[in-house]
Amino acid sequence: MTVPLSILDLSGLVSGGTAGDALRRTLDLARQAEQFGYHRYWVAEHHLTPGVASSQPALLLGQIAAVTDHIRLGSGAVQTGFLTPLGAVEQFGLLDALYPGRFDLGLGRSAQRRKSILAEPAEVEVPEARVVDGLVIPKSFSFQPILRSSRSALFAKLLTQPNAEPADLASALSDIQTLLAGPYTDDEGNEARAVPGEGADLEIWILGSSGGESARVAGSKGLPFAANYHVAPARVLEAVSAYREAFQPSSVLSEPRVMVSADVIVAEDEETARQLAVPYPLWVRSVRTGAGAIPYPSPAEASSFAWTEEDRQLVSDRVETQFVGTAEHVAERLETLRRVTGADELLVTTMTYDHADRVRSFELLAKHWYG
Secondary structure, rough: OOOOEEEEEEEEOOOOOOOHHHHHHHHHHHHHHHHHHEEEEEEOOOOOOEOOOOOOOOHHHHHHHOOOOOOOEEOOEOOOOOHHHHHHHHHHHHHHHHHOOOEEEEEHHHHHHHHHHOOOOOOOOOOEEEEEEEEEEOOOOOOOHOOOOHHHHHHHHHHOOOOOOOOOOHHHHHHHHHHHOOOOOOOOOOEOOOOOOOOOOOOEEEEOOOHHHHHHHHOOOOOOOEOOOOOHHHHHHHHHHHHHOOOOOOOOOOOOOOOEEEEEEEOOOOHHHHHHOOHHHHHHHHHOOOOOOOEOOHHHHHOOOOOOOHHHHHHHHHHHHHHOHHHHHHHHHHHHHHHHHHEEEEEOOOOOHHHHHHHHHHHHHHHHOOO
C-alpha cells in the first residue's frame, strides 16, 4: 500500500530573486501540489536567513489556505523557543477558525536544541557511515561549531526576549494542549481561554533530528513524529527508534505514527535531474559554514565554484542522501527509506533554480507514486 506523500517548502529565494518572488512561487506550487494529489503542504520556519523567505509559518499558511481547497497545511516547524504556547495556539486557532480542520501544528525545539548542544562536550564520538538494508546512513555532521559561533549568539539574542529562557519542549507542549482543550487554569483557580484557539481542530506533530528530547516527548505524549532525514540523515534511525520506544497510547494515537523527510529532485531522465542538482552542494555549503542558506545558485554559478576537499567533506552527507533521478529511481529510494524507517508517511522537499523545474519534479514524482 502506497503511503501518503507530502511537501515541505522553504520558500527559497534564488540568485537574483526576491523574497516576494519566492513567496509567490510557494503559492503557485501549493495550488499545483493539491492537484497532483499531495497529502500535506508544510512550510518551514527559518529566521535571519538570506536564502529562505518562510520566516512566519502561520502568516504564510493563511495565504496558502486562501488559494487551495482541501490539502492539509502545516508548519515544519514552529520553533517553541521563539514563540509562546499562547502565541502558537492563537495563530493556528485563527487559521482553523477561517479554514476549519485543515491545519497541522508542527512543533520543533530549535532554541532549546541550541542550548543542549552547547552543553555537550566539544568533542563527541561520531559513528562511521554505513548502509542499512539499502539506506545510506552517512557519518554524522556536528552542528557545534555553528551553534558556538558569535553569529549564532547574535541570532539567539534577536529571536528571544531579553533575559528570557525558552521553556523545555514538554512544558511548552503541555501548555499548548491545555490551551487548545481549555480552559487554562493556574494553581489559584484563575482561568484563561484562548480565543481563537480553544477547541481548534489541529493535528499536533513533533519534529526531531535525533533520538533526543523531541522524539521522547512525542512518544510519551502519544503524538505523531516527523523525523528529519534530509538535514540530519545520520541520526534518522536513532530518532524513529527512540520515538517508538517512548510511545504511550493516547487519545490521539493508539500506535506510533512516523513521517520521514527526504530531499529529492526528479526529472524525465537521469542526466537532466543531475544537472538540476548541480547547485545543491554549494547551497548546502552555505548552511554548513554557518553563513546561512544563500539564495539558490544558478547552475552556472555553482559550476564555477572552486571546491576544496574540505568543502566536499562538509556537504558529503547531504549530497549522498539527496535522491536525484527519474521518478522511478527516486520512488525506489523513497520506498527504501520508508521500509527501513517504517515510515507511515513521507515528506519531500525540492530546491531548483527554475520554478518550472521544481513544479515538474513534484508532478513527475506524484504521478509515479500514486500511479
